[in-house]
Amino acid sequence: MKFVTICFLLALTIAVGCKKGDAGPKGDTGPMGNANIQYSAWDSTFSGTSATWNVPALTQAVLNNSVVMVYARQNGVYVYPLPYDNVNGSGFYVNMLLSLGQIKLFCNPSYNLNQFAFRYVIAPGNTPISSLQPNPPAITLYHTTP
Numbered sequence: 001m002k003f004v005t006i007c008f009l010l011a012l013t014i015a016v017g018c019k020k021g022d023a024g025p026k027g028d029t030g031p032m033g034n035a036n037i038q039y040s041a042w043d044s045t046f047s048g049t050s051a052t053w054n055v056p057a058l059t060q061a062v063l064n065n066s067v068v069m070v071y072a073r074q075n076g077v078y079v080y081p082l083p084y085d086n087v088n089g090s091g092f093y094v095n096m097l098l099s100l101g102q103i104k105l106f107c108n109p110s111y112n113l114n115q116f117a118f119r120y121v122i123a124p125g126n127t128p129i130s131s132l133q134p135n136p137p138a139i140t141l142y143h144t145t146p
Contacts, residue, residue, distance in 0.1 A: 044117035050106040
């Protein structure tokens with residue numbers, strides 16, 4: 001009984017003894033959270049099985065320091081990240097190559113690029129990973145012979 005009384009008094013002390021503190025000062029407004037992501041409108045002006053998309057935003061700095069993603073939208077419904085290769089044996093693929101100022105698009109001969117609309121997205125890099133990681137520890141290999 002003594003133990004129950006002590007537990008009750010301890011719980012009551014904790015419940016009554018705690019009070020919410022005053023609110024601190026309001027912090028500064030931070031930068032927008034979009035990380036300067038750029039994207040194009042959907043472009044459906046391509047035809048044939050290969051085409052060159054002129055993209056002035058693909059500068060050498062962007063190619064060296066950013067992530068560039070390309071998407072294909074089919075029938076206004078299905079969106080595929082490129083490169084896309086259907087592994088079901090149908091041979092369907094849509095692919096791309098990035099170069100300075102251009103994206104080269106191509107698909108397998110049984111399709112036509114006019115069946116798709118394309119969009120690119122550029123996510124600029126801010127800090128290379130190598131500058132975030134300390135020097136890796138030395139690795140010691142041990143080899144024992146039986």
